[in-house]
Amino acid sequence: MASRIWPLVKLVSKVTIAGGAVYVTYDSGLLGSSEQGSVVLEKAKVAVPPALEEWIKYFGLEVRMCKLLIWPITWYLGVRWTISSLSEAPTRASEYTSQGLQYVKDLIK
Amino acid sequence: MSEKELGKKLDRCLADGVVKLGTGLGLGIVFSVLFFKRRTWPITLFSGAGLGMAYANCQHDLRSHYLLHTKEQACEGRPQKT
Numbered sequence: 001m002a003s004r005i006w007p008l009v010k011l012v013s014k015v016t017i018a019g020g021a022v023y024v025t026y027d028s029g030l031l032g033s034s035e036q037g038s039v040v041l042e043k044a045k046v047a048v049p050p051a052l053e054e055w056i057k058y059f060g061l062e063v064r065m066c067k068l069l070i071w072p073i074t075w076y077l078g079v080r081w082t083i084s085s086l087s088e089a090p091t092r093a094s095e096y097t098s099q100g101l102q103y104v105k106d107l108i109k
Numbered sequence: 110m111s112e113k114e115l116g117k118k119l120d121r122c123l124a125d126g127v128v129k130l131g132t133g134l135g136l137g138i139v140f141s142v143l144f145f146k147r148r149t150w151p152i153t154l155f156s157g158a159g160l161g162m163a164y165a166n167c168q169h170d171l172r173s174h175y176l177l178h179t180k181e182q183a184c185e186g187r188p189q190k191t
Contacts, residue, residue, distance in 0.1 A: 014143045014144065017139070018139060018140060018144070021135075021136060025135075025136060030128060030129070030132040031129070033125075034121045034122060034124075034163070034166040034167060034170050037121075037124060037125035037163070038120075038121045038124040038128075041124045041127065041128055075119075076116040076117075076119045076123075077116065077120070080116060
């Protein structure tokens with residue numbers, strides 16, 4: 001009798017765990033729109049580093065925390081800054097060159 | 110669409126992609142361990158599905174600015190084209 005019921009119990013428990021995992025991800029908004037996804041990432045950005053620091057202190061390790069969770073949110077700002085810096089680079093280079101030449105001329109005088 | 114708005118949407122797309130990839134990976138690991146004897150293909154499948162959902166969300170988000178909305182959607186607060 002028990003040998004017949006045991007596979008059924010195993011299957012039911014597996015389905016319950018898998019169903020619970022799917023429900024938790026759906027309920028927390030992880031499978032929703034892009035706004036919900038970015039909100040979840042913001043919450044993780046706030047919640048994960050303190051929890052990790054507590055665990056690191058518990059184990060007595062010294063690890064530097066990189067701000068990796070900020071990366072997706074400011075990626076386009078970084079791209080825009082890089083491209084604008086590259087476009088301004090020749091103008092600034094010529095300005096600094098002329099300033100340097102002027103400085104050298106003043107020194108020679 | 111202004112450049113600032115486009116930048117925010119692209120950042121949101123990237124964040125959503127990261128979230129959905131992680132979710133797909135996690136669910137894939139759960140299903141792989143529970144039902145598929147720790148094989149790799151459920152993990153790949155669920156991760157790919159997560160990325161696909163993120164891509165679809167991003168596509169809808171970038172196109173929504175150019176779509177015409179009905180009066181009902183305008184009452185919900187979405188921008189209406191005149």
